Amino acid sequence: MPGLDLRTIGELGLIEALRRRARQARGVWVRGIGDDAAVLRPRPGRDLALTTDTLVEGIHFRWSTTDANSLGRKALAVNLSDLGAMGARPLGFLLSLALPEDASPEAIDGMLRGLLVEANTARCPLVGGDTVAGPVWTLSITAIGEVPKGAALGRSGARPGERLLVTGTLGAAALGLWLLERGQGSVQGARRFIRRQLCPRPPYEAGLRLLRTRFASAAIDLSDGLARDLAQLLRESGLAAEVHLDRLPLPRGMRALCRRFGLEAEELALHGGEDYELLFCVRAEAPSAAVFTRRLGCRVTELGVLRAGRGARSLRAGCPVPVAPWGFDHFKPVCTSADK
Amino acid sequence: MPGLDLRTIGELGLIEALRRRARQARGVWVRGIGDDAAVLRPRPGRDLALTTDTLVEGIHFRWSTTDANSLGRKALAVNLSDLGAMGARPLGFLLSLALPEDASPEAIDGMLRGLLVEANTARCPLVGGDTVAGPVWTLSITAIGEVPKGAALGRSGARPGERLLVTGTLGAAALGLWLLERGQGSVQGARRFIRRQLCPRPPYEAGLRLLRTRFASAAIDLSDGLARDLAQLLRESGLAAEVHLDRLPLPRGMRALCRRFGLEAEELALHGGEDYELLFCVRAEAPSAAVFTRRLGCRVTELGVLRAGRGARSLRAGCPVPVAPWGFDHFKPVCTSADK
Numbered sequence: 001m002p003g004l005d006l007r008t009i010g011e012l013g014l015i016e017a018l019r020r021r022a023r024q025a026r027g028v029w030v031r032g033i034g035d036d037a038a039v040l041r042p043r044p045g046r047d048l049a050l051t052t053d054t055l056v057e058g059i060h061f062r063w064s065t066t067d068a069n070s071l072g073r074k075a076l077a078v079n080l081s082d083l084g085a086m087g088a089r090p091l092g093f094l095l096s097l098a099l100p101e102d103a104s105p106e107a108i109d110g111m112l113r114g115l116l117v118e119a120n121t122a123r124c125p126l127v128g129g130d131t132v133a134g135p136v137w138t139l140s141i142t143a144i145g146e147v148p149k150g151a152a153l154g155r156s157g158a159r160p161g162e163r164l165l166v167t168g169t170l171g172a173a174a175l176g177l178w179l180l181e182r183g184q185g186s187v188q189g190a191r192r193f194i195r196r197q198l199c200p201r202p203p204y205e206a207g208l209r210l211l212r213t214r215f216a217s218a219a220i221d222l223s224d225g226l227a228r229d230l231a232q233l234l235r236e237s238g239l240a241a242e243v244h245l246d247r248l249p250l251p252r253g254m255r256a257l258c259r260r261f262g263l264e265a266e267e268l269a270l271h272g273g274e275d276y277e278l279l280f281c282v283r284a285e286a287p288s289a290a291v292f293t294r295r296l297g298c299r300v301t302e303l304g305v306l307r308a309g310r311g312a313r314s315l316r317a318g319c320p321v322p323v324a325p326w327g328f329d330h331f332k333p334v335c336t337s338a339d340k
Numbered sequence: 341m342p343g344l345d346l347r348t349i350g351e352l353g354l355i356e357a358l359r360r361r362a363r364q365a366r367g368v369w370v371r372g373i374g375d376d377a378a379v380l381r382p383r384p385g386r387d388l389a390l391t392t393d394t395l396v397e398g399i400h401f402r403w404s405t406t407d408a409n410s411l412g413r414k415a416l417a418v419n420l421s422d423l424g425a426m427g428a429r430p431l432g433f434l435l436s437l438a439l440p441e442d443a444s445p446e447a448i449d450g451m452l453r454g455l456l457v458e459a460n461t462a463r464c465p466l467v468g469g470d471t472v473a474g475p476v477w478t479l480s481i482t483a484i485g486e487v488p489k490g491a492a493l494g495r496s497g498a499r500p501g502e503r504l505l506v507t508g509t510l511g512a513a514a515l516g517l518w519l520l521e522r523g524q525g526s527v528q529g530a531r532r533f534i535r536r537q538l539c540p541r542p543p544y545e546a547g548l549r550l551l552r553t554r555f556a557s558a559a560i561d562l563s564d565g566l567a568r569d570l571a572q573l574l575r576e577s578g579l580a581a582e583v584h585l586d587r588l589p590l591p592r593g594m595r596a597l598c599r600r601f602g603l604e605a606e607e608l609a610l611h612g613g614e615d616y617e618l619l620f621c622v623r624a625e626a627p628s629a630a631v632f633t634r635r636l637g638c639r640v641t642e643l644g645v646l647r648a649g650r651g652a653r654s655l656r657a658g659c660p661v662p663v664a665p666w667g668f669d670h671f672k673p674v675c676t677s678a679d680k
Contacts, residue, residue, distance in 0.1 A: 012572075030387055031494055034576055036422040036561055037391035037485070039492045042382035047370055050467070051377035052434045052482060056474045082376040094392045096436070096480045127390070134396045136475055140436045142392060142482040145377070152379045154371055221376055232352075236374055 004105035014131050025125040038128035046146040049088035053079045057136035065180040068107040070198040072114025079143040080122050081202035081276040085221035087153045087211035088145030090124035098134030151211055155236035158218040158281040160308045167203050167278045167298050169251040172196035174272020189253045202276035206296045215286035225273040230312055240309030245316045249301040344445035354471050365465040378468035386486040391422035397476035405520040408447040410538040412454025419483040420462050421542035421616040425561035427493045427551035428485030430464035438474030491551055495576035498558035498621040500648040507543050507618045507638050509591040512536035514612020529593045542616035546636045555626035565613040570652055580649030585656045589641040
């Protein structure tokens, strides 16, 4: 698609293109793109949730393995996943976009398309932002959502004896990344996993619906891998957990593909990351996972139980097994023990 | 300062350091660092203003010419300047920080110190964010402010016949940058200009106070240079302006330094950028610039008047002179005519 050559249109041209394409923000938005700041009129009885997440070329994505449309969708999706984990409904987002001067007009166009498709899907309009030059593509998004006053789900509200549940399946995105990076994207059955890596579909509504059940005490979105994100939730709540590894919800076809490449499906589910599912805690008397599946509109699996103490203990067939609770660390990609 | 080596402390360690050092957010903040999103409880009768601005190493700053403390201060200051231009009072900010893996612990420490000093000064706490690896330092901040319901100053509210005023002085930061980049930082009188470049001090309160005068119709913060930012305000308001170049408020000592190096002080004031002053429009019957100086708590100069039409016309001694209304464009640093 022509017309988005930065050296021709300049920064103002890019901002104009964003403004033209973004659906006009309405509802709570009093001012959007074109002013020094976007202005929102909060609705009475609502709190606002704000979150920011960044994708950097060469770190979070490579042009050799992603397409521009998926990149745009993912950049917004990972932020909306954070809002969802608080039980918040998205209201809008700001985009801070750093682009190399020679960024391909087709890539910019594709990214914007993907971004705005995701924005329309989630009814979360682009309301402002900043465009700058940079050595690599960097998409930094701040998303704003609303949640009934006092109801936001945090990481620190869990209590001993509560149950630990998770939406969807785990490990698919990590397997997809592995396949992509080894050039195995065209093997049979790979497509689905690669899709999960390139274009995650977080259960945006799950957090909101979970709030309405009134059984939840804490939640976190799974971006860094179950083991690490669970460790974080436990740290914030000052608790321990017992997790049944044999209950880990693996996607269909994952074990077969993993066997073929000598990978441990369980490892990917625990430590792979980028699942963008919702891990949450409910009171002991809450209904079964099957009932949550119905009420949240997506698969829900019960993983274990929370205990007094510190760290996570893993069980297989009811017996303890050691699992290092590491996950993805941008600066320190090595095992660290939080089990102590 | 030791302790902030990313390869040792990892991402979680960095987040912990941020959390420990940031003053606990209070007041409107229900949740801050440590959850998937920060949560704010808006006060009744207030709108919220949201803005985002990014500094990229090699584009917006170079380690050869800046210090870490100034960088941290500036990253927040440029955002608070945007909030100020809407008449908003800062409430808090989110930081998305990309760092090279080998980022110096001293630089990280210094930057955080500067950032949090600015945050304390402006009573604008750090409430959340994201830390990632990246090829160069990238500081992307989203600041949130509040403004009385319906009162936010925009760029599009100006009317023909209104007067155009500006706070402070223009061109100092641009001269400072020129001196720094030519290694002239130690010539007599340079220090003050370099300070303005490295560590801008926007008149945060001016916008808020301007709102209270009830004479203002539109405002914009001067980041890209008077010529370009004025052009933007005129575009948004659908107006023309007459600007008296002989009234441009130059800082003391600027003409002398400019003469010494063969620079045009007026050019720097018009096109240099990074002034972070407030350009605003007031109704014809508003009091004099001297009265605004008193009420806003900073120097205010009257630059000209708004007319029906399009673009800006510059006058010197009452006679028209041509000025290309360009300013800094991240992708297209050349002259473009918006005068047509």
